[in-house]
Amino acid sequence: MLGREANMAEWEAAACSLAAHREKLKREQSESAQQGKPRELLQRFGKVATSEHKGEIAESGAFVRQKNRFTTPFGDKEGQLPVEAGRYRLIWTPLCPWATRQMIALRLLGIGEDVISVGKVAPVRTENGWEFSLDEGGVDPVLGIRYLPEIYADTDPEYQGRATVPTIVDVKTHKVVNNDYHRLTNYWETVWQPFWKEGAPDLYPLELRTGIDALNEILFHEINNGVYKAGFAQSQEEYEKNYRLVFDRLDWLEEHLEENRFLFGDRLTDSDIRLYVTLARFDTAYYFGFRLNRKRIRDYKNLWNYAKELYSIPAFREATDFDAIKRGYLLGAEENPDNILPDGPDNSVWTEPNDRAEKFGKLQYGP
Numbered sequence: 001m002l003g004r005e006a007n008m009a010e011w012e013a014a015a016c017s018l019a020a021h022r023e024k025l026k027r028e029q030s031e032s033a034q035q036g037k038p039r040e041l042l043q044r045f046g047k048v049a050t051s052e053h054k055g056e057i058a059e060s061g062a063f064v065r066q067k068n069r070f071t072t073p074f075g076d077k078e079g080q081l082p083v084e085a086g087r088y089r090l091i092w093t094p095l096c097p098w099a100t101r102q103m104i105a106l107r108l109l110g111i112g113e114d115v116i117s118v119g120k121v122a123p124v125r126t127e128n129g130w131e132f133s134l135d136e137g138g139v140d141p142v143l144g145i146r147y148l149p150e151i152y153a154d155t156d157p158e159y160q161g162r163a164t165v166p167t168i169v170d171v172k173t174h175k176v177v178n179n180d181y182h183r184l185t186n187y188w189e190t191v192w193q194p195f196w197k198e199g200a201p202d203l204y205p206l207e208l209r210t211g212i213d214a215l216n217e218i219l220f221h222e223i224n225n226g227v228y229k230a231g232f233a234q235s236q237e238e239y240e241k242n243y244r245l246v247f248d249r250l251d252w253l254e255e256h257l258e259e260n261r262f263l264f265g266d267r268l269t270d271s272d273i274r275l276y277v278t279l280a281r282f283d284t285a286y287y288f289g290f291r292l293n294r295k296r297i298r299d300y301k302n303l304w305n306y307a308k309e310l311y312s313i314p315a316f317r318e319a320t321d322f323d324a325i326k327r328g329y330l331l332g333a334e335e336n337p338d339n340i341l342p343d344g345p346d347n348s349v350w351t352e353p354n355d356r357a358e359k360f361g362k363l364q365y366g367p
Contacts, residue, residue, distance in 0.1 A: 046153030061235025094321035095328030097277035107315035110197025123328035231290025285329035
């Protein structure tokens with residue numbers, strides 16, 4: 001026993017030393033990256049952060065997501081953002097669940113790019129933040145910027161948070177006016193109704209709003225952001241706590257979807273969009289990258305068939321890019337320093353038949 005205890009003590013000491021060395025390397029790399037940026041780039045970025053490691057990790061090791069800075073609502077009241085076709089540009093990436101929610105809602109409602117123009121950043125975030133490397137010349141053709149932090153710094157030189165997607169930019173003023181992913185889909189679903197297509201679904205019906213808001217709050221804390229709280233945790237305690245939180249809620253949802261086609265019975269709502277974007281990323285990214293490996297979504301009967309039915313709807317499928325999801329989460333990650341991209345998983349299974357029509361009848365999601 002004494003020999004085993006001595007070995008354990010040696011292993012623990014070695015592990016502590018290795019952890020301290022890794023933390024030192026992380027600090028040095030961060031400082032080196034910052035010092036290596038050209039002065040012009042630093043001036044264009046202002047005080048904008050380009051990583052969650054700045055200000056979003058608590059002493060306990062918990063990931064505490066930054067609050068949204070630009071939250072002015074759309075509407076016709078004083079101080080609100082005017083609902084005006086052609087005035088705003090949405091910046092998104094198919095990597096991001098918060099941004100993908102916007103694209104799904106816009107497509108379901110039929111709000112086209114003649115109303116809200118759309119720009120897309122590359123799925124792998126650089127040390128300089130989100131980059132418009134997919135565009136010709138590496139510059140957004142409307143905003144004229146290479147990196148998203150540029151327009152955040154231009155909007156508010158004192159802003160110290162991350163430049164996030166989705167971002168809504170007022171192209172008239174060339175300023176960021178909203179990055180409130182919590183409420184943004186709700187604006188498309190209400191005050192932007194004059195620009196809906198004929199027969200668009202009511203995704204945020206008045207009679208269900210109290211329930212939708214309550215469920216969305218749960219989904220945010222325990223599913224949408226729950227996976228990040230587990231994946232970005234820097235202590236075993238925080239990781240395990242959020243691991244249990246995520247799977248306890250997935251178990252509850254699995255049971256709920258046994259008797260309900262959607263989260264609110266037979267009504268497709270904003271809540272379904274919010275749940276879907278996490279389910280669509282789970283097996284490809286969160287199961288491996290965030291160590292949420294108790295079960296895959298395809299191991300749940302009801303959640304899996306529910307997710308496949310949503311994927312069969314064009315607005316959901318067209319906004320889902322599994323390759324971008326895999327690249328965005330796994331390339332550039334600290335846990336993957338050699339940037340090796342896994343071959344799997346096989347996402348062709350998303351097009352396989354589901355059992356929802358057999359259980360609930362023909363799929364309908366209109367008014």
